Amino acid sequence: MEVVPAIVAALALFLPFFAWILRWAHERRFIRELVAGPGSLPPGSMGWPLLGEMFDFLRYFKFAKRPDDFITKRKARYGDTGIYRSHLFGSPVIITCSPEFNKQVLSRMTEEESLSSGWPSNKLLGNSSIAVVDGILHKRLRKSLMEAFTNPKALNAQLSIAQPVIISALEKWVSKRWIVAYDETKTMTFCNMCEVLVSFKSMELLGKMEGLYRGLMAGLRSLTINIPGTAYHHALKCRKQLTDILLDEMRKRVEQAVQKQDFMQILMDSVDENGAKLREMEVVENIVSLILGGYESTSDVMMWGLYYLAKHPEILERLKEEAKLIRKQKHKGELLSIEDIKSMNYTSKVAEELIRLANISPFIFRRVVKDDVVLNGYWLPKNWKVIVWIRSIHIDSKYYSDPLAFNPDRWTDLKPKLGTYSVFGAGPRYCPGSSFARSLLKIFLYHACLNYRWELLNPDVGFAYQPHPRPRDGAKMIFSRAQGDDY
């Protein structure tokens, strides 16, 4: 009878000691060879063997629903240094979370510096994806894409494709009576991306591709364990099927000498200074990445648009006033032009406020590749990952007054200081689709507020933060046509 309490007492004494030894050994494993580095390692902890600080990370993102407290806790424990060390996603990492450090990391590039893109799985994105490559290929891809996104003729073509997709999706929502905005805005944006980027229209094909993309994205967020049954294994299969569909389309265009007005064509026709074209896989992998980059990010902001406007009828009213002024100057059924979109002063502020609050990218990954990097005396060791934590800055009262309030008017005079507004990243990898995303959002707001009404079914539901911030019910709402309005 006395044996059990004795075992319990021994365990109570031994377990904390054993835990301390495990953590100490894990810390030493990474720190041992680093004692004589070119700077001091940022404060922090490497956590547990294998898991690192992943449990703490998931605790704040998934369970406590207070993602930024992951950083707040480190500030409280190690001081407000703006840079910490940790072990996350299976790697030793340096986390930067101050405007100054974030700016420094994001402005660096591999050829002259040592920081490369550090997305967890190149195999899923592809080795020639713009989000993965550095150097000459990165510059060349960006040049072609920026041209496609900013050339007025191409932009007009993109808008004339995107608007009918948005209008027909809104009409479909009315026929459903109630919708889960998180899902519906995704399907609408997916159709938009595929039509603008590869001219795919068939609903059957788009439905199939969206399923494959969801599989691919689940793999990007999972552990890279390639055995049947894992999300990663499934994602590799989805990627293969997606690249096959896109390769098939490319080859058909070449065989039938068909030219289309889309991004695939721009990439297929792009030549470098020696007249060399991109290889087939370079085109295909970049189309895959463009759809990945634009799909969920843009749709989630639209969902937040419906959510916040349902909660702020006074802002919806002002938005409507602006939209009505534009519509007055148009014929029935006439689509918005680039000039109309540029003229949307109040809508632009609403869009910017939505993008800030939606905080789609919580952080950006980099990897220290060539040499150690030293930032303000802190050492970023070679082969470590860097996580640039951007989301907490966008809702920090130091930079945004009453930061959680949905207040489009803050953008009337606000010019964010460098490093305090990085929703689209910064530096050489700044999001090439940012102005396209802003335009899509404004078009969506215009059509939605002019012609429809919606009401949240669960206005007080809490939020979830994984994989992206959203109301827990996905913004379930009644969606109907506004009385007395028509196109």
Ligand code: HEM
């Ligand atoms: C609200 C919508 C969007 C948000 C919040 C967003 C956010 C971001 C961020 C933070 C980055 C920087 C990643 C890094 O530095 O590693 C990025 C890069 C990128 N985005 Fe977006 N994005 C959006 C829309 C789009 C759209 C519509 C497209 C294309 C159709 C797109 C395509 C890309 C691509 C290809 C990159 C990689 C650029 C590079 O590595 O050079 N994004 N985006």
